[in-house]
Amino acid sequence: xxxxxxxxxxxxxxxxxxxxxxxxxxxxxxxxxxxxxxxxxxxxxxxxxxxxxxxxxxxxxxxxxxxxxxxxxxxxxxxxxxxxxxxxxxxxxxxxxxxxxxxxxxxxxxxxxxxxxxxxxxxxxxxxxxxxxxxxxxxxxxxxxxxxx
Numbered sequence: 001x002x003x004x005x006x007x008x009x010x011x012x013x014x015x016x017x018x019x020x021x022x023x024x025x026x027x028x029x030x031x032x033x034x035x036x037x038x039x040x041x042x043x044x045x046x047x048x049x050x051x052x053x054x055x056x057x058x059x060x061x062x063x064x065x066x067x068x069x070x071x072x073x074x075x076x077x078x079x080x081x082x083x084x085x086x087x088x089x090x091x092x093x094x095x096x097x098x099x100x101x102x103x104x105x106x107x108x109x110x111x112x113x114x115x116x117x118x119x120x121x122x123x124x125x126x127x128x129x130x131x132x133x134x135x136x137x138x139x140x141x142x143x144x145x146x147x148x149x
Contacts, residue, residue: 003119003127007070007101010131014079014138015069021083021142022060026053029060031082038063070098085141093130 022028033039039059044052069075072095079085100117103110109117 001104002124003097004101004104006124006127006131007098010135011070013135014075015064015067017138017142018069018075018078018083019061019064022064023057026057028082029053029057032064032078033060035078035081036060036063038066070101072098079138079142083142085138087137088134094134097127097130 022032033042033056039056042056042059044055048055067074072091076087076091079087100119103112103117104119111117
């Protein structure tokens, strides 16, 4: 359970930090909009043009809030390409930790192959250290108080 809560906490941090940072800056809203398949082909009526920035912001916000931030292979490119974050090259430990969380949450602690997972106290302490280091790497670059406004 603790492993799952740790990964869920990271997912929440990644989501709130990214969303708040993007929505606070018109340039980042536009940058995200042109990369977002749900938003990039949006059309505006002539009568909406005076409010196009607010409409675009709302569309980006809705799309981001519907996104699942536990797919690390999808989320990390957002941080790299939209927020220009430099992230560690090797995130296999994180991908594996998310997979383990998935096995715990959806398979009662068993892998797809039916193997029972074993998560020790040492594994938890190591994960906490890795998550702290990873989060600090992002926080130092994004520098946002992750609360919705």
